[in-house]
Amino acid sequence: MFLLFFLIFLLKNHTKQKFAFGNLLKIGGVLLMISFLSFSFFVSYSFGMNAKMRSELSEAKLNKDKTLLNTLNPFLYNYTSYSSEKLFNPLNILYPKPYPVIEVVDSTLVSDQYYSVESKYYSIDTLKMLTTDLNKVSAATSTILDSIGFGKKELLERIIKKNVIKDSTEIIYKGREVNPRYDGDICIFIENNFLYKPVKGIPIEKQQYDAAVKRYKLIYKYNQDSLLSNFQKLDTLLKKYKIETNIIPKDLAKDVVYYKEHNNELLNGIKNNFDRNALEEKFTTLERLFYEPNYLHSSIIAIFFAVVVGAWLIGFSIYILVNYRRRTA
Incomplete structure (x- = not known):
C-alpha cells in the first residue's frame, strides 16, 4: 500500500x-x-512468530526439558538400538568409580589362522608427583608407588599419558582391572553416555557426567518411586510438545528394573514407544529458533x-x- x-x-x-x-x-x-x-511483512511475521514462541517457552524451561531428556536418554532408544556396541558398551560408562575404563584387547593364536580374542578393562587413574621423584626409583617407591600397589617399572608399562606441569608430572595410567559384565552395579542403561540435546553454555563432558550420576542413582540408589516420577515428567513433556506416545510411566519403570536385574537379556520387550522423529524435529526447530533465528x-x-x-x-x-x-x- x-x-x-x-x-x-x-x-x-x-x-x-x-x-x-x-x-x-x-x-x-x-x-x-x-x-x-x-514487503517487509515477511520479516515481521517471522519475528513475531519467534517472539510468540519465546513468550510461551522460556530458555530456562527448554533447558530443563533438555536436562530431563539427557538423563533419561538411555531408556528411550528403539529396542533394536540396544544391540549396538557403539551406543552401549563399557567404554561409555562414566560413573560409578572405578569407571570410566580403558579396554585392552589381547589376541592369542589358538591354531592356524584362528585367534582367541579377549578384552580386559582397566580403570583410568591419575597420579601426581614431583618429576624428580619419578626419576628416582628409590624415592618414588618409598613415598608414592607403594600406595598404588605396584612399582615404578609396572607403572611405566601402564602409563597412558603424561603431563608435565612446572616441577610436577601428572600420570594417567591403567589402574586395577575391572569386569563390567559381572559388575552388580552395571547394567546396559549405564553403558550409554550420549546426550539427547546438549544445553547451550555448559561443557558437554560435564553434562554427560552429571546425567550419568543422576541416572545411576535413579537405577541403583533411589527407590523405584524416583524412577517412576522421572518417567511421569517425561510423559508430561511429550504431551506438552504434542508428541504421540504409548509410554506408560509405571510399566516403563518396571521394565527398567527388570532389565537391570536381567542384564543378559535382549531388550526387545521394553515398552518405551513414542514418536521419536517428531520429538527430534521439534527440538531441532526449537534450537534453530532460539540460537539461530532466521527472520527471513x-x-x-x-x-x-x-x-x-x-x-x-x-x-x-x-x-x-x-x-x-x-x-x-
Missing part, C-alpha cells in the same frame, strides 16, 4: 521532467527501497525477493512510461 501511494505521489509531482540518466537511477533506487520496505526463512527467501523485484520493475516501468508520454504529449 505504501508503495502504491509513493508511486502516485511520484507520478503527480515528478513527471513531465526530463531527468538525466543518473537521476533516473536514483529514482529507481528509491523505488527499490520502498518496494523492499513495503529459507523457504520464502526466493518468493520475497521475486515479489520485491517484480513490484519494483512494474512501478519503475509505469513511472518511465507515464513520464515519457506526458513529456511527448
Whole structure:
C-alpha cells in the first residue's frame, strides 16, 4: 500500500521532467527501497512468530526439558538400538568409580589362522608427583608407588599419558582391572553416555557426567518411586510438545528394573514407544529458533525477493512510461 501511494505521489509531482540518466537511477533506487520496505511483512511475521514462541517457552524451561531428556536418554532408544556396541558398551560408562575404563584387547593364536580374542578393562587413574621423584626409583617407591600397589617399572608399562606441569608430572595410567559384565552395579542403561540435546553454555563432558550420576542413582540408589516420577515428567513433556506416545510411566519403570536385574537379556520387550522423529524435529526447530533465528526463512527467501523485484520493475516501468508520454504529449 505504501508503495502504491509513493508511486502516485511520484507520478503527480515528478513527471513531465526530463531527468538525466543518473537521476533516473536514483529514482529507481528509491523505488527499490520502498518496494523492499513495503514487503517487509515477511520479516515481521517471522519475528513475531519467534517472539510468540519465546513468550510461551522460556530458555530456562527448554533447558530443563533438555536436562530431563539427557538423563533419561538411555531408556528411550528403539529396542533394536540396544544391540549396538557403539551406543552401549563399557567404554561409555562414566560413573560409578572405578569407571570410566580403558579396554585392552589381547589376541592369542589358538591354531592356524584362528585367534582367541579377549578384552580386559582397566580403570583410568591419575597420579601426581614431583618429576624428580619419578626419576628416582628409590624415592618414588618409598613415598608414592607403594600406595598404588605396584612399582615404578609396572607403572611405566601402564602409563597412558603424561603431563608435565612446572616441577610436577601428572600420570594417567591403567589402574586395577575391572569386569563390567559381572559388575552388580552395571547394567546396559549405564553403558550409554550420549546426550539427547546438549544445553547451550555448559561443557558437554560435564553434562554427560552429571546425567550419568543422576541416572545411576535413579537405577541403583533411589527407590523405584524416583524412577517412576522421572518417567511421569517425561510423559508430561511429550504431551506438552504434542508428541504421540504409548509410554506408560509405571510399566516403563518396571521394565527398567527388570532389565537391570536381567542384564543378559535382549531388550526387545521394553515398552518405551513414542514418536521419536517428531520429538527430534521439534527440538531441532526449537534450537534453530532460539540460537539461530532466521527472520527471513529459507523457504520464502526466493518468493520475497521475486515479489520485491517484480513490484519494483512494474512501478519503475509505469513511472518511465507515464513520464515519457506526458513529456511527448
